[in-house]
Amino acid sequence: MTVILHLSDTHFGTEEGPVVAALQALVRQEKPTAAILSGDITQRARSAQFAAARAFCDSLHVDHLLTLPGNHDIPLFNVAARLFAPYRSYARAFGHNLEPELEFADVLVIGVNTTRPERHKDGVVSPRQIRRVVQRLRGAPREQLRIVVTHQPACVMRPQDEKDRLHGGEQAALAWSHAGADLLLGGHIHLPFVSDVCTRVKTASRTLYCIQAGTALSYRVRHNTPNSVNLIRWSPPAAGAPRVCHVERWDYDLADERFELTHPYELKLAE
Numbered sequence: 160m161t162v163i164l165h166l167s168d169t170h171f172g173t174e175e176g177p178v179v180a181a182l183q184a185l186v187r188q189e190k191p192t193a194a195i196l197s198g199d200i201t202q203r204a205r206s207a208q209f210a211a212a213r214a215f216c217d218s219l220h221v222d223h224l225l226t227l228p229g230n231h232d233i234p235l236f237n238v239a240a241r242l243f244a245p246y247r248s249y250a251r252a253f254g255h256n257l258e259p260e261l262e263f264a265d266v267l268v269i270g271v272n273t274t275r276p277e278r279h280k281d282g283v284v285s286p287r288q289i290r291r292v293v294q295r296l297r298g299a300p301r302e303q304l305r306i307v308v309t310h311q312p313a314c315v316m317r318p319q320d321e322k323d324r325l326h327g328g329e330q331a332a333l334a335w336s337h338a339g340a341d342l343l344l345g346g347h348i349h350l351p352f353v354s355d356v357c358t359r360v361k362t363a364s365r366t367l368y369c370i371q372a373g374t375a376l377s378y379r380v381r382h383n384t385p386n387s388v389n390l391i392r393w394s395p396p397a398a399g400a401p402r403v404c405h406v407e408r409w410d411y412d413l414a415d416e417r418f419e420l421t422h423p424y425e426l427k428l429a430e
Contacts (some may be wrong), residue, residue, distance in 0.1 A: 160392055160393065160394045161192045161193075161263060161265055161266050161303075161304070161392075161393050162173070162190065162191040162192050162197075162390060162391070162392050162393075163191055163192060163193050163194070163195060163266070163268075163306075163390070163391040163393075164186065164189070164191040164193070164195065164219075164388060164389075164390060164391075165194075165195045165197065165344050165370065165372050165388065165390070165391060166182070166194065166195070166197075166222065166346070166372055166373070166375040166376075166388040166389075167195055167196065167197040167198060167199065167210045167229075167310075167347070167371075167372035167373070167374070167375060167377060168198070168199040168229070168346045168347065168349055168374040168376060168377060168379075169196065169199070169200055169201075169212060169215070169374070169375050169376045169377060170199055170201065170212045170231065170303060170376070170377035170379055171200060171201045171202065171208040171209070171215070171376075172198075172201055172202035172203060172205065172207075172208040172365075172377050173202045173377040173378055173379055174215075174376040174377055174378075175376060175377070175378050175386070176209070177416050178375075178376050179215065179376055180416075181411060181416055181417045181418050182259070182375060182376065182388065182411075183218060183219065184239070184317060184417065184418075185388070185418040186194040186219045186220075186221065186344060186419070189390040191221055191390065192221070192222060192223060192263075193222065193223035193224065193225065193261055193266075193268070193308075193309055194216070194219060194221045194224050194225070194360065195225045195261075195268065195344060196216070196224070196225070196226040196227070196228025196312030197227055197229075197308050197309070197310055197344055197346045197372065198226075198227045198228055198230075198232065198274070198309075198346055198347065199229030199230065199232065199310065199346060200201040200212045200226065200228070200229065200230075200231075200232050200233025200249075200252075200253075201231055201232055202204070202231055202345070202377075203231065203234075203235060203236075204231065204232050204233055204234045204235070204248055204249070205248070206248050206251070209232075209249065209251065209252035209253075210252065211250050212252060212318050212405075213252040214221050214255065215376075216273070217266075220231045221309060222266040224262055225259050225260070225261050225268055225270055225308065226253045226259070227257070227258075227259075227271075227272060227273075227308060227310055228249050228257060228272060228274050228310070228428055229274060229310040229347065230244060230274050230278075230279070230280040230281075230282065230310070230311075230347075231270045231276060232246075232248075232249050232274070233245045233246070233249075233276050234248075235279075240369070240423070241276055242276065242348060245276040246359075255279055257269050257270075257272040258271060258272050258288075260295070264302070264303075265302050265304065265393060265394075265395045266303060266304045266306065266318050266392070266393060267295070267299050267301055267303045267304070267305050267306065268306045268307075268308060269292050269295050269305075269306070269307050269308065270308045271284060271288055271292060271307060271308065271309045271331075272288075273285070273309045273310050273312075273325055274310060279389050280323075281311070281323075281326060282309065282310055282311030282326065282347070283323075283325070283326045283327060284309065284313075284325055284326070284327040284328060284330075284331045286327075286329065286330075288331075289327070289330060289331045289334050290334075291332075292334075292335055292338070292340075293335065293338040295333050296335060296338035296339045296340055297338050297339065299339055301395075301396075301402070301430070302395035302396070303395075304341055304342070304391075304392055304393040304404060305339055305341045305342070305392075305426075306340070306341065306342045306343075306344060307335055307340050307343050307344070308340070308343075308344045309325060309327040309328075309331075309343070309344070309345050310345060310346060310347050311323065311324065311328070311345060311347045312325060312328065312345040312346075312348060312369065312371055313325045313328030313329070313331055313332045313343055313345065313356075313369060314323060314328065314332060314343070314354055314356055314359045314360075314369035315348070315359075316350070316352050316354060318375075320350070321350055322350050323347060325345075329360055331369060332356045332360055332363065332369070333356075333357075333360050333362060333363055335367065336356055336360075336363050336364075336366075336367035337364075337365055339429075340367050341366075341367065341368065341402075341404065341428045341429070342367070342368050342370050342391070342404070342406075343356070343367055343369045343370065344370050344371075345369070345370075345371055345372070345387075346371065346372050346373075346374075348381075349373050349374045349380065349381040349382065349384070349387070350371060350373065350382045350384065351368075351371050351372055351373040351381065351382065351384060351408055351422075352371050353368060353369070353370055353371075353406060353408075353422075353424050353426070354368065354369045355367070355368055355369075356368070356369055365429045366406075366427070366428060366429040366430075367429075368406075368426050370389060370406060372387065372388060372389050373385070373386065373387035373388075374386055374387075375387070375388050384410075385410045385411045385412070385413070386410070386411035386418075387408055387409060387410045387411065387421075388408075388409050388418065389403070389406060389407065389408055389409070390406070390407040390409060391404065391406050391407075392393070392404070392406075392407070393405075394406040400406045401426055401427060401428075402427070402428035402429070402430065403425060403426065403428065404425075404426045404428055405418055405423065405424065405425055405426070406423075406424040406426060407423050407424070408420075408421055408422035408423075408424075409421065410422075
């Protein structure tokens, strides 16, 4: 079985020490194969915040790590850096590849950089990015769980979150669904949920689950939800068996100072 930790919106600079320790304990307990951090790693894209984030990721001792920048990972007040070197501090901590991938025999993870320095917080997915992901998805074997990761959500549950939805997200979700994606991971709005894109995009006909993570470590919790992360568990199906993925939401319990499993999902995937 492959186990993937999905966390988002750590906002280093606003992290809570007990929550950091609790997440480190959860990782020691569950021993994920890989960790995916879907943006807003820092609060203000400062070097010290990136250094703290890098040290935290290293402390997890997870063999494989995929990170994406979020809008908070681009300088806001340093206008010159925002215009001429928006990803410099991010790259020093996490590398120059802004659209990384992970691929195992049973899992394919494709990162998509949806940040744009010229925008404040809005995210965009371009037609070129959509096509690139479609090409990677096509031909992926049945035993692979196919995951696409963005920062801003391609799907939202509530009308009031439409303003934060990824520009081009509906077209991307539709194209990636048809090309064979199984899961679409994101963050940004600090609202964890699981939803089938077929219930959000009228012309979608193939199941694609949007998996949103809350804020993993920051005191900037919203929507009456605690700090939370997701664990994704996948075993390739036997011949003739259905494709089923297990997704778990783990919430931080303030009284016990630990993450606890609160929302388990058994997701039936498309063939």
